[in-house]
Amino acid sequence: MERVVRHFQEELEALQGRLLEMGGLAEERVRLAVQGLVERDTGLLDGVLQHDEPINELHIEIDNRCFKLLALHQPVATDLRAIVAAVKINTDLERVGDLAVNIAEAAKRYLVHPPVKQLIDIPRMGDIAQSMLRDSLDSFVRRDIGLAHQVLNEDDELDGLKTQIFRELLTFMLQAPATVEPALDLILVSRHLERIGDHATNIAEDVIFMVSALDVRHHAPTHPQA
């Protein structure tokens, strides 16, 4: 029995290691997509568009590891919650990889036009989204609820930036029709980055549930809507 338990813990750690690897790949793809946009480097963007096999292969491998752990070790309590969390986190990270592709596609269209002034706060949104991803995965591995809550707070900042960027770009579009197409693509990029933040938020919520068995999703709003 003790050997089975030790084996289970080893497998669980291996699973976490693979999830971190997947998170690193996803984060790197987001970083490259934003960098390609900022530096107007089509080569970087093409790299993001072409190299999604490693993350897709890891996605399937991690899913299989979760099934195997559930079927062979039939875990309960925290261990069970950790593996179900891993299934969900895996899905979130795969979507982050897809969103990096969406950003690269929008960026390629954007680069066809003259630039819309500066890129406003888009690079900053990219930094926040990446840091949220990193923190959410660290909070999973370290079972760190404080860090998970920090991710939830960062998401508010990201949402605020998205709204602000939308307003600024809308002003450009209304003043100069030539900016309509490129500004539209920047709006899409900012929404993709916001969704990456949403995935990090999902991960943080899963961590809080896993550690405390406390469900922080759908918490009653502090200020009820009219």
Place this chain on the structure above:
Amino acid sequence: MERVVRHFQEELEALQGRLLEMGGLAEERVRLAVQGLVERDTGLLDGVLQHDEPINELHIEIDNRCFKLLALHQPVATDLRAIVAAVKINTDLERVGDLAVNIAEAAKRYLVHPPVKQLIDIPRMGDIAQSMLRDSLDSFVRRDIGLAHQVLNEDDELDGLKTQIFRELLTFMLQAPATVEPALDLILVSRHLERIGDHATNIAEDVIFMVSALDVRHHAPTHPQA
């Protein structure tokens, strides 16, 4: 033992029933959001914005049911895959509920302006997205792989409509600056509908994996990209 097995099957059926209920709620909210946009009915849209408690409560209840089934019955093979699929489907349906809120928000902003010609193919996108949701859940309950594949095909149609709508609205925006704001909101609505189709696609892929243990995600493209 036989009693435990029967009990498990009953619980699994109850879980499926709750998932269908959740799917019905999600679909209804999408329907109301699109109807509110088409009929320019702010009351319908406010209804979508205000009544997300039932779906959020079901989301938590279904998650709990899945954990209980995994912990108490320690299922393997198809049963295990069915419950892990239920966890994932539950997440997808909750996101569909959120997307209905996003559509209602964009529609409310849209209704402030004079209408942009017709709503082009947005009502049709709404119909397809709802039918995909329904079919994906039916394919789960009936373990119907044929129906699941049909959902994957419908998603191509939805993506095509989204691209076409984007082009048409861009033309309006370039010709008449007064259409920039409302057209932008229609573009966002069409993207939310596309994402609802993506969630139905996720569900269909989970069904195919559950029934056949065949992973159809990340299939190699028939025509490799250059």
